Amino acid sequence: MTVSPKKTRVHGRGVVRGVVALACLALITVITATIGSTSARADDPPPTHRPLRDNQPPAAPEPTDPLVFSGYPDAPAFTVVPRKPALALYPCSQCHKDMPLNATPRKLDAAPHNASLPHGNGRFWCLDCHQGNNRDLLHSIGGKPIDFDASYQLCGQCHGARHRDWSYGGHGKRVAGWSGERQIYACTHCHDPHDPSLKARAPSPPPRVRAGLVPMPAGKDHRTMPWDRQQEHK
Ligand code: HEC
Ligand code: HEC
Numbered sequence: 001m002t003v004s005p006k007k008t009r010v011h012g013r014g015v016v017r018g019v020v021a022l023a024c025l026a027l028i029t030v031i032t033a034t035i036g037s038t039s040a041r042a043d044d045p046p047p048t049h050r051p052l053r054d055n056q057p058p059a060a061p062e063p064t065d066p067l068v069f070s071g072y073p074d075a076p077a078f079t080v081v082p083r084k085p086a087l088a089l090y091p092c093s094q095c096h097k098d099m100p101l102n103a104t105p106r107k108l109d110a111a112p113h114n115a116s117l118p119h120g121n122g123r124f125w126c127l128d129c130h131q132g133n134n135r136d137l138l139h140s141i142g143g144k145p146i147d148f149d150a151s152y153q154l155c156g157q158c159h160g161a162r163h164r165d166w167s168y169g170g171h172g173k174r175v176a177g178w179s180g181e182r183q184i185y186a187c188t189h190c191h192d193p194h195d196p197s198l199k200a201r202a203p204s205p206p207p208r209v210r211a212g213l214v215p216m217p218a219g220k221d222h223r224t225m226p227w228d229r230q231q232e233h234k
């Protein structure tokens with residue numbers, strides 16, 4: 001069967017007309033629906049907003065065993081250099097076993113101890129860290145005894161980020177070289193727990209000049225820089 005081009009064109013025009021009619025119908029339906037729904041909404045109560053902030057406390061979690069910090073299992077294994085051999089007044093019980101505890105915060109004038117306690121800007125008293133009934137031990141905030149050789153556990157309670165860095169090797173110092181057993185210094189090797197901020201230190205003197213070399217002229221060091229010399233030649 002052959003289809004004349006004219007017939008095809010007429011047929012095509014018919015399709016276009018049909019599509020336009022359908023589109024108009026659809027448009028009218030949509031407009032009517034929109035108007036209808038708008039007028040229906042006008043009768044509704046004004047919209048209530050969803051609260052931007054929910055101030056309700058979150059529901060309490062199911063009771064479980066309290067979480068206990070057990071170190072950083074994936075940190076490289078280490079041992080800590082003991083501190084007790086370095087403590088002049090240890091064991092404390094040599095004096096304190098016969099002395100009654102005086103828990104009143106005060107200036108310790110009669111003690112052989114350093115009386116000033118700058119750590120925490122006046123917020124600490126000795127017994128926040130030292131046990132009152134057994135002076136040979138420290139204690140955690142929760143009252144758990146801590147040995148003087150494990151005082152990093154005490155520090156770690158409040159300086160968690162430093163303690164984590166220290167455990168992984170990003171803070172503090174390792175004894176000897178990088179290989180072999182990893183032995184690291186305790187916080188108190190470097191920080192006095194009673195006055196922990198590190199004091200400024202004078203820089204070490206420059207190394208001695210090797211035989212056959214002339215020392216740099218004092219105060220004229222910059223002149224020995226190549227670019228300074230170039231300036232002079234201009
Ligand atoms: C040579 C003796 C001696 C040694 C050793 C000693 N203390 Fe004391 N300590 C004293 C005296 C004396 C006082 C009381 C000072 C006062 O009342 O002014 C005192 C007071 C204290 C206090 C204040 C609370 C209280 O009961 O009076 C604390 C805390 C304390 N000592 C901790 C220690 C710790 C920790 C050690 C060991 C690291 C230690 N002492 C070692 C003599 C000593
Ligand atoms: C922030 C916790 C903290 C507080 C507060 C604190 N100490 Fe200590 N203290 C320590 C730690 C930790 C050590 C162990 C130091 C070391 O390893 O060098 C220590 C060591 C000592 C020593 C032994 C020092 C030595 O060289 O023999 C004495 C004595 C002492 N403290 C007394 C006191 C007294 C007295 C007070 C209150 C005025 C006090 N401490 C407050 C944490 C604390």
Ligand code: HEC
Nearest residue numbers: 119120121151154155157158159187188191193196197198
């Ligand atoms: C109970 C909490 C607590 C414990 C335990 C504790 N610290 Fe602190 N530490 C503080 C507070 C609070 C400050 C003061 C921070 C401030 O004033 O901004 C401070 C300050 C410091 C600083 C900074 C000082 C500076 O110049 O800013 C160092 C270093 C430090 N502590 C080391 C230690 C070491 C080492 C130990 C363990 C012997 C320790 N801390 C134990 C609470 C604690």
Ligand code: HEC
Nearest residue numbers: 152155156159162163166171172173185186187189190198
């Ligand atoms: C090998 C020495 C060394 C050891 C060990 C060490 N620190 Fe430090 N720490 C430093 C030095 C050095 C600084 C930088 C001091 C500064 O910037 O003034 C510092 C800084 C800090 C500061 C910040 C002080 C500030 O002024 O902002 C804190 C807190 C601190 N250390 C806590 C710890 C704790 C907790 C440990 C043990 C877990 C520890 N450090 C072990 C040497 C050490």
